[in-house]
Amino acid sequence: MGEAILTVEGLGKSFKNKQIIKNISFHVKKGEIMAILGPNGAGKSTTIRNIMGIMYPDEGSITFHSSKGVPRHKIGYLPEERGLYKGVKIMDILLYFAELKDYPLEKARKRALEYLEKFDLKGKEKVTIEELSKGMAQKVQFISSIIHEPELLILDEPFSGLDPVSQELFKKEIKDLANKGTAILLSSHQMNLVEELCDRLFMIHQGQKIIYGTMDEVKKEYANFKCTIKGSNDLSRLEQIAMVERVEQDGDQSILYLTGDVVIPQWLKQLPEGLQIEELSIDRTSLHEIFIGIATGKNMLMKENELYAK
Amino acid sequence: MRNSLKVAKWEMKKNMKNKSFIISLFLTPILFLVFATLPSLLEKFDSEPEPPTVYIFDDLHVWNEMEKLPQLKELAWNVKATEEENPSFLEGKENVAYISLTEQSLNDGKIPVYISEDVDGDFVHETRFLEEPLRQLQLTRLDLSEEEISLIAKGVVMEEAEIPHPESSQKGDVEGESDPFKRLVPGAFAGVILFSIVITGMMIFQSASQEKKEKVAEIVLSSLTPEELMNGKIIGYFGLGIVQVFVWLLFAIPIIMWRFDFPVMEYLLVPETLLLLLIAIAGYLLFAAIFVGIGATVEDMTATSNFQGMVMMLPFLPAAIIGPVIADPSGMIAKIASYFPITSPAILLVRLSALDEWPWMEIIISLVVLALSIWLFMKLAGKIFKTGILMYGKNATPQEIWKWLRQ
Numbered sequence: 120m121g122e123a124i125l126t127v128e129g130l131g132k133s134f135k136n137k138q139i140i141k142n143i144s145f146h147v148k149k150g151e152i153m154a155i156l157g158p159n160g161a162g163k164s165t166t167i168r169n170i171m172g173i174m175y176p177d178e179g180s181i182t183f184h185s186s187k188g189v190p191r192h193k194i195g196y197l198p199e200e201r202g203l204y205k206g207v208k209i210m211d212i213l214l215y216f217a218e219l220k221d222y223p224l225e226k227a228r229k230r231a232l233e234y235l236e237k238f239d240l241k242g243k244e245k246v247t248i249e250e251l252s253k254g255m256a257q258k259v260q261f262i263s264s265i266i267h268e269p270e271l272l273i274l275d276e277p278f279s280g281l282d283p284v285s286q287e288l289f290k291k292e293i294k295d296l297a298n299k300g301t302a303i304l305l306s307s308h309q310m311n312l313v314e315e316l317c318d319r320l321f322m323i324h325q326g327q328k329i330i331y332g333t334m335d336e337v338k339k340e341y342a343n344f345k346c347t348i349k350g351s352n353d354l355s356r357l358e359q360i361a362m363v364e365r366v367e368q369d370g371d372q373s374i375l376y377l378t379g380d381v382v383i384p385q386w387l388k389q390l391p392e393g394l395q396i397e398e399l400s401i402d403r404t405s406l407h408e409i410f411i412g413i414a415t416g417k418n419m420l421m422k423e424n425e426l427y428a429k
Numbered sequence: 430m431r432n433s434l435k436v437a438k439w440e441m442k443k444n445m446k447n448k449s450f451i452i453s454l455f456l457t458p459i460l461f462l463v464f465a466t467l468p469s470l471l472e473k474f475d476s477e478p479e480p481p482t483v484y485i486f487d488d489l490h491v492w493n494e495m496e497k498l499p500q501l502k503e504l505a506w507n508v509k510a511t512e513e514e515n516p517s518f519l520e521g522k523e524n525v526a527y528i529s530l531t532e533q534s535l536n537d538g539k540i541p542v543y544i545s546e547d548v549d550g551d552f553v554h555e556t557r558f559l560e561e562p563l564r565q566l567q568l569t570r571l572d573l574s575e576e577e578i579s580l581i582a583k584g585v586v587m588e589e590a591e592i593p594h595p596e597s598s599q600k601g602d603v604e605g606e607s608d609p610f611k612r613l614v615p616g617a618f619a620g621v622i623l624f625s626i627v628i629t630g631m632m633i634f635q636s637a638s639q640e641k642k643e644k645v646a647e648i649v650l651s652s653l654t655p656e657e658l659m660n661g662k663i664i665g666y667f668g669l670g671i672v673q674v675f676v677w678l679l680f681a682i683p684i685i686m687w688r689f690d691f692p693v694m695e696y697l698l699v700p701e702t703l704l705l706l707l708i709a710i711a712g713y714l715l716f717a718a719i720f721v722g723i724g725a726t727v728e729d730m731t732a733t734s735n736f737q738g739m740v741m742m743l744p745f746l747p748a749a750i751i752g753p754v755i756a757d758p759s760g761m762i763a764k765i766a767s768y769f770p771i772t773s774p775a776i777l778l779v780r781l782s783a784l785d786e787w788p789w790m791e792i793i794i795s796l797v798v799l800a801l802s803i804w805l806f807m808k809l810a811g812k813i814f815k816t817g818i819l820m821y822g823k824n825a826t827p828q829e830i831w832k833w834l835r836q
Contacts, residue, residue, distance in 0.1 A: 196651035202644025
């Protein structure tokens, strides 16, 4: 991966005596996708707004390595609050944002048409925003954030409110941009989407860092195995099986969360013979489950708060 | 600054493409014209009733002479001589009149005019022009000389006169006193500009509020600073106001020149106009600062609190005191109002249009007060705008605004 473009160090911000974020540190490198994950209200947007210079941090520092201060012309930003001028034509808006970034207008027009086509909005450049559906407007907003070929793209909850097809489209585009060398910082609470997308992640909860590391590291460290069994079995009996951390039962289906040091072949051999098994599957817990575990306090991670991936 | 100009250009373009702005731009002068010309048009329709049939009982044998009077030809009465001494024969007829010219009535000095009910009320006034020839006739019968007649006919009139001013030169006198338009035209011109840009200035309020409502501010602010955005809006709407004035004047000046045969441009192209324009622009900047700041605190126009509503009324404050100011342009109220920033631009314009001698000292003090207030209001508006534009979901309360101001 390339050199760091943005470094955030020891960021802290309070509103009315309430600390919203505390001691947030991470960096974003050229050509990588870095995700800030966390439940609603964890402080993701606050972190991003501080980076964008829309808010001013109480403590800590934000460094853009290419320039002093916020290099506004080199950043693309998709805020969490969706909105565009309503009574204005799509092309006019896109060109306005390109102009604000000092991007050559002819080039911008060409890029706008290209992207509109990519996002199934071909021929709509003269349609006004108010005539678009919410999802379409979001696509236009996304285009407006990348129209000027930014070096650093900051996306606050880019997937919220999109249908699955559009989500895939966005994912593909974000990946493409990263491959072309754009540094991407995105925030989300939709783990399943981020899991396949990001290179590194920063998980934040109640304004503080929980996990920070590459996707693989995080998975290795936190994503233990789980075993899903279909068949009616007693909860107490399942809990007595070795290496089982906890069991979630929903009707006929039981999910056994296994400890980190489990060796799967051995564990399978020692399963009690009386178990009723119609189906059995073993896989790693997803980011989603880690996340829910953290957010609801079930996961032992909360107790091992000090243990970081890196 | 460059970014501000980009925003200004955008705001202008956005509005110029907006149908409602275009419509109101052209509709305002048209409505103005309609209201200005409609009464006289209606009057024309109204004042052309059938001319009445006028029966003249001419015992004095003067009608042949009087008929030649030019006024009568204009009136186009339908005149008929009659031998009937009694007007009762008119009973039942429509749109008729009867004038009885007899020795008796001439000696009495009262000529009876009988009219049927449906005759236009103005008819009696129209008969007045008969009075003078009849008076002449009266006098001739007294056997007076021509001179005596003309003297008596002249009557006595009280006439207003100026106290002679020994020091002032003849030339200055003529220019200074006799031409109220000299000051009035540039003043009115600056007044129109002030009015127009304050009206578009009120659109800043909407624009700031909309920026907030449409949640687009955050994207825009990722490219420029809040100050640049705010200044851009102020410049943009100033430009719109000027475009509006330009369009209005395009209608107004030719019409005034054509209808009233009045040399507007001659009165307008004087150095005084520049000062008046400066005052108008200062007024705009002051109100623009207020509007853009307050607009950034309002998301939902319908739920605007009394506080914000009152702020919107500020430009109309001078209207409340304009009466006394016009009555006495150098009076106490006029002076105080021209030192008070909110009322200063409009009141100054009114005063300077009315006064022959400009009170330069007062003008300078007012301009200084205005400049300081603009600086202060812009600074305060910047503080409010910066925080307000990014606050989503609710209108700011006066307490919150106060807190931002102290930050």
